[in-house]
Amino acid sequence: MKPAPFTYHRPATITDALALLAEHAPHDGRVLAGGQSLVPIMAFRLSRPAHLIDINNIAELSRVTVQDGALCIGAGVRHAAFERGLPAEAGVLAALLAEVVSHIAHAPIRTRGTFCGSLAHADPASEWCLVAATLGATLVARSASGTRSLSAEEFFAGVMSTSLQPDELLAEARMPLLADDARFGFAEFNRRAGDFAIAMSLCVVRLANGLVSDVRIGVGGAEALPRRIAEAESILLGRKLDSALLDTAAAAAAAAIDPLEDAQTSAQDRRELAAAMVRRALGRATGMQA
């Protein structure tokens, strides 16, 4: 099918884009970024926006910079940018993003789809949403009436739902840099390479004097929202790691979630997959495979 008719706008500056959003958002004006989610939805006529505000011509949105201890990712930065290498100051975070991006869709989609577009689309199975929730991203929303910064907890509101207002542009995502001694592990289960995740986990661990001094355990794809699982983190914090302790943390993560259910995957299957993904991600972070 072809999309329903719409009016196309192609601003060259953020100011112009925000003015267009202010004018057209009340009449179902929408941002067009990489188009890798919005265009298929329009082609199926599941969405019929009257106006599309294409941000692809705004050069200042395509920058990735390191500022004030964070990697600042503009709304035009595509998935593929994380495959090619980031500023050297991005350190461990750059390695983490390069690992995760290889799990997103296929190469043609990664050359168009954007990091911020994934966050705005808020698919619970989006890898970038899991990264943002686990690492504690700050999301910068701009509109003609001002700018506000949101934590990931404030930003993600539910399945395909965020707290962005219709006239707001997610202008930038700020990902905190990781310490040089931070070790990470990512694991994802899907039926075919490039498919959306059925369950996935991102874990980041730091040790001091042989004990866990900092830990982040995130689960995505399994629930309506990607999030950190405090019940699992508290099992590891301050402890000396061993394989049995990682098993216990993975089981605690699985017990803490409220799994999604669909025709292909029951809630119980998702819970068990979440346990396996957390254990695998922890194993990759610590070198203690199950």
Ligand SMILES: Cc1cc2nc3c(=O)[nH]c(=O)nc-3n(C[C@H](O)[C@H](O)[C@H](O)COP(=O)(O)OP(=O)(O)OC[C@H]3O[C@@H](n4cnc5c(N)ncnc54)[C@H](O)[C@@H]3O)c2cc1C
């Ligand atoms: C076959 C296929 C497989 C895929 N597999 C995966 C996968 O495994 N993992 C994964 O994470 N994704 C996957 N995707 C989705 C892909 O990553 C998209 O690129 C991403 O979800 C949306 O980014 P986009 O830039 O294409 O956004 P668009 O499609 O342009 O927009 C998506 C939505 O977000 C809004 N939006 C976009 N940018 C902004 C912004 N800056 N501010 C405010 N609103 C904005 C739009 O208005 C629209 O509502 C897949 C897509 C396809 C077609």
